[in-house]
Amino acid sequence: MTKVLIVYASDYGNTKKMAEMVASGVESVPDAEGVLKEPEEVTEDEMTSSDAVMVGTPTHMGSPHWRVKQFIDTICSPLWIKDGMIGKVGAVFATGSGFGYAGGGCELAMLALLSNFAEMGMFLVPLPKNTPGFKFGGLQWGPYGRSSGENMEQTGVSEEKLEATKYHGANVARTAAALKAASIFP
Numbered sequence: 001m002t003k004v005l006i007v008y009a010s011d012y013g014n015t016k017k018m019a020e021m022v023a024s025g026v027e028s029v030p031d032a033e034g035v036l037k038e039p040e041e042v043t044e045d046e047m048t049s050s051d052a053v054m055v056g057t058p059t060h061m062g063s064p065h066w067r068v069k070q071f072i073d074t075i076c077s078p079l080w081i082k083d084g085m086i087g088k089v090g091a092v093f094a095t096g097s098g099f100g101y102a103g104g105g106c107e108l109a110m111l112a113l114l115s116n117f118a119e120m121g122m123f124l125v126p127l128p129k130n131t132p133g134f135k136f137g138g139l140q141w142g143p144y145g146r147s148s149g150e151n152m153e154q155t156g157v158s159e160e161k162l163e164a165t166k167y168h169g170a171n172v173a174r175t176a177a178a179l180k181a182a183s184i185f186p
């Protein structure tokens with residue numbers, strides 16, 4: 001069984017919806033299990049018993065949500081010290097709805113989290129541009145779900161963006177299964 005831990009924070013439900021789509025993508029892969037957790041629910045054991053960790057965040061002031069940052073500092077940092085996550089798989093996704101249709105800082109939020117995973121010696125999974133739905137919600141760093149329209153009206157994350165999100169979950173589960181079988185860092 002390949003275990004993919006999906007950690008997310010969400011104030012208004014948009015990132016939670018993305019996380020649920022990630023989980024459905026993970027579970028579309030044979031022998032893969034997606035475990036959804038909010039940041040405060042995650043323990044070090046939960047992390048080390050997972051083959052992959054995916055973190056989803058709303059973009060807040062161009063950065064990850066403070067609850068996600070707290071998870072990085074309190075759960076991930078000790079594991080970094082102990083080399084607890086080396087060789088596991090890491091990936092990210094984000095939502096945003098900032099002024100300016102491109103969104104303010106979602107790439108920075110995703111890159112900050114990917115950098116944390118790289119520090120821990122994890123393999124990072126990008127989002128290939130031929131992923132279905134990529135043109136609506138894709139960045140090479142992972143799926144990005146804009147949750148508002150051009151006038152900042154709340155629209156929720158569109159089905160097309162969610163489609164890319166589901167593929168991301170499946171890609172991560174397949175990558176984690178292959179790396180586990182390869183035992184690169186036994």
Ligand SMILES: Cc1cc2nc3c(=O)[nH]c(=O)nc-3n(C[C@H](O)[C@H](O)[C@H](O)COP(=O)(O)O)c2cc1C
Binds near residue numbers: 010103
């Ligand atoms: C305090 C705060 C700061 C925000 N800052 C940004 C930002 O810098 N860039 C952006 O694109 N969206 C920003 N947003 C919008 C949220 O990222 C967006 O609405 C997101 O989809 C909310 O996700 P949620 O429904 O999972 O809480 C901000 C929202 C809040 C509440």
